[in-house]
């Protein structure tokens with residue numbers, strides 16, 4: 456084999472959920488928001504059009520960062536933005552997880568974490584969730600090179616109480632603790648207030664789920680100015696213009712409309728709570744979810760077979776071919792009408808199974 460072929464940095468990549476495109480589909484497989492982005496976003500996108508894209512975007516993302524800082528009551532020096540929280544998280548792994556010690560995260564969690572570890576050659580040690588699929592805070596007291604977990608966790612939807620996060624921070628004064636709050640707006644408590652007490656905390660959020668802007672790719676981190684400066688230094692050593700003009704404009708308009716965020720997330724929470732009752736009645740079990748999805752299992756149903764049957768009728772959900780979760784499906788909370796279409800199918804499917 457040629458040397459250049461031998462020297463390729465070979466990696467096993469993250470596999471995102473399918474993006475099928477059928478006019479009649481019910482798409483509940485990638486935790487997108489069924490509602491439109493805030494009304495101001497449409498106006499902002501119209502204004503940011505052709506004349507502006509002749510120019511480079513603002514590399515400091517000042518307007519967006521300032522709007523985020525205002526909305527979350529922090530200083531702009533505490534805000535870092537990137538191309539989706541995937542970009543922000545990748546930057547965090549590269550910037551901070553440099554010790555020879557393993558970083559810690561749950562065995563059942565966001566599948567991108569081990570991929571970044573392999574890509575950046577970061578050692579890691581997964582900590583098993585308990586039988587109720589909850590994070591065990593005591594597992595995060597061993598020596599480590601950093602800690603990361605989503606809260607609520609994905610794909611379980613389970614929330615770790617703020618007292619447990621404070622405990623993990625308290626036990627790890629020498630480690631950076633990253634809380635990935637991709638789903639926090641759907642009723643969980645944010646770790647942001649803990650920033651006043653702990654300088655080793657970074658909180659990461661995204662505009663993709665609660666703000667209906669998955670296609671614009673906007674994510675951010677909030678933490679101590681020293682940490683944010685380090686992130687900017689790495690970012691500017693790699694690509695100064697990560698976020699494009701339209702994402703900057705759309706994100707700014709979105710974050711300025713807090714009332715709209717509350718209105719749409721409330722709608723999804725109401726639908727989710729109703730869905731919990733229907734799933735329970737149908738015999739499904741699931742961890743209590745504070746996110747915009749439910750992670751369901753059924754004692755009489757093969758999850759992969761159900762996944763395939765749903766796909767046949769263009770109802771898309773997510774099945775993970777991974778240890779401990781093969782019997783589960785992760786189902787995004789869509790509109791009430793979409794969920795009713797799913798439940799109609801499930802009643803029929805379970806009825807046929809029982810004969």
Ligand SMILES: *Cc1c(COP(=O)(O)O)cnc(C)c1O
Pocket residue numbers: 486538539540541542565605609635637660661662663669672673674
């Ligand atoms: C969706 C998700 C992200 C990434 O979202 P972006 O679209 O890249 O902002 C990060 N972490 C978790 C746990 C997620 O579910």
